[in-house]
Amino acid sequence: MSEEEYLWLAENGLERCARAGSILFRAGETADAMTILLQGEIQVHRDHNGPMAIFIGRAGQITGLLPFSRMKTYGGRGQATSDVWALQYPREMFDEMIRAVPSMVQRSVSVLVDRAREVTRLEQQAEKLAALGKLAANLAHELNNPASAAQRSAAGLLSELKVYGRHKFDLGSLCMDEGRLKALHGWQRAIVERAQVSKGEPSTVEEEELFNWLQARSIEDAWKICPDLCEARVTVADLEELDGLMGHTSLSIVLGQFASSRRTERMAQAMVDSTARIFDLIAAIKDYSYMDQAPIQDVDVPQSLETTLTMMQSRLGRTSIERNFQPALPRISAYGSELNQVWTAILENALDATHGEGCIRLNVKREGESVVVEIQDDGPGIAPEIQDRIFEPFFSTKAPGEGLGLGLDTVQRIVRRHRGFVTVTSEPGSTCFQVRLPIEPLQAY
Template identity: 35%
Template structure:
């Protein structure tokens, strides 16, 4: 980037005349008297950039605004590992005015798309412009308002899509484990079916009388029940029991004893207890009975794995449908606790890192009338912020209670808290304490809009080191003005 110095130079007069002619044609400067315009042009800097150069970077001090004379620029904002294009600016547009007005860091990056030229208006010159031309001040404020609305709309949609992507990634992670368990169980079951059929044929060929056949069925039922709720054994004890049982099975001449011993130990059998349970069978029948017992237990165990895995998948899919209120009316009465639980289920991948969730739910909390899917976005944003504040480890408290005409939800974390000097800004759009690229500062702003503006509720917070509480109070019946589209 090349700056033409502001101090007098041989070409300064010609430059000022060019700048005055150009700026004088723009609506922003038309109401400015010629003498004031020329004085302003004597104070601006002529800046030239090559294609690809950055005029201003997100986070830089907001110390000037720029008027584009030649070329084209794009305005982008970091969002995670991607850049969101907010706008393109062409000759006659001005940029950088928002940060200059607020005396705040730049909220976006501006990059030249082609070889470009701009006029830089510094802070002192900007103040003089606003003082000398109320029309210019009005034009700048109108432009700022339009750009804020446009930028917010783009980034709110981007924030929603990013949140959806995060939820989808977490859901995929959660679905992967039960899906893998189902597939693994189905594959093992397919491989075991032939052995199971052979064991059943051999068992039936024994021609057991009714009493012994009933005993075998009872032992099978006990094995399946124990397998479904196994007792936790220390590895050393498990290994000792497996070795003892393997030795006894080999002594009986049971085929594949080394594969069957672990199954029987997992079902709670020891060599002594199994020998005692099978005492009513003839010695010649024991190999076939034990083989049948172990294989059928293994089959039932695999079926249990498949059932649990598919149930978990069904639970997750159901949570997503409830969370999004798919195919349901936008406004309805909902169970706040169910919404909180669905949110926790969808964010479960983040809770596994070391977060203790404490639920302090009021049993008599009434159902409330809300825009259901938007309310779940409130819980998601608040819980997600709490997890970020705790660094993924700590205690998360969800508390609910009723007040006259209201249902109240508190989301409490034991993170470091919010600094007192920034607490008054946390609901502002684009305000964030996170590093550039890791947050665009709309999460709490969206929460505020949904709770306060759309539902006519209340949103409060208290924060100190070790405890931050966000309190959402929502009317039990949605006010007519809130329900209107």
């Protein structure tokens, strides 16, 4: 700038000073002046699950309302982090300032572009961190259940093995001949095989009959043995048969050993099931993130949706999922992890709309050289007057602090990167997001 321009700015600016720690403006207050910082530093924070710095102004920088800006209110809380000395220029002086300092046009536009770029970057980063936090919470919940079940089973198994060992020792003390051993093994095998094919749950009447039979014969720990026998679908007739084979004096030992073995097997099976669930979740994490794979893969779209649902299992609650996947769909060439971000964002919105209690329908089909994915929910719908705005960055219908308004903007950017497009149709009781992706993006031009 020329010396005359510097002189005009110095003579016409309104001098402002503030102590370190002072609040200069708050979010939502009217922005009505441009500020040139001569000394000190200002930080602007926006509250979203805690304060997030979106701008840091230092000596020599221009901030506040700028010429040609559509800014009406401050987007965050401005605070002086050190003693501030600045010059301010009210909105009413902008025309005069541009005539007196023509270079301010270029400077203002440059600052506006840099500001928009930086704020967008920070907001997108915050959106990613928020999505990561949700994903981590879902995973923690999903992993906690099988891990807790495995821990309980392991602890129970440790004590039960001691009981089982004692029962085996007692059983050995009976010194049964080969014929009685064979008969006992045959009885136990028949019970186990029948239990494997039995359906439904035993009734309380059946359990009461078993307990009365055991008590009438003074069977040791009848209250503890009875539930295990009932779960194995043992009947009074089975007990009568065993009583005839073994005799009354041996019955307590035999039944105690059998019930203990059933408990031990059940605990071991619970550990196997729980650890299998953990490994399934680990596999789902790898599939979701496409860990250890090239950036672009041949993606199975229905499987991609299933993997995303697995990762969001704890959020589904009582939501029912209806699937309609066209068979023999071709794989598409895509950034797999990014597509999973698309499904996650749309499903998150659907779950928010239905409050975890509605129905979500997933349709995947082929149309020409594209794969079409439709995610439909039965929530209240999107108001017609805002349907054209839902893909705008920072537009959100959620309460402050619950969303940045970048979820669907991210969806649109990712889909466009794949040479596809996303649309929405909505009415009360039905909202459907349709994502159309070319099978071969290079052929989509």
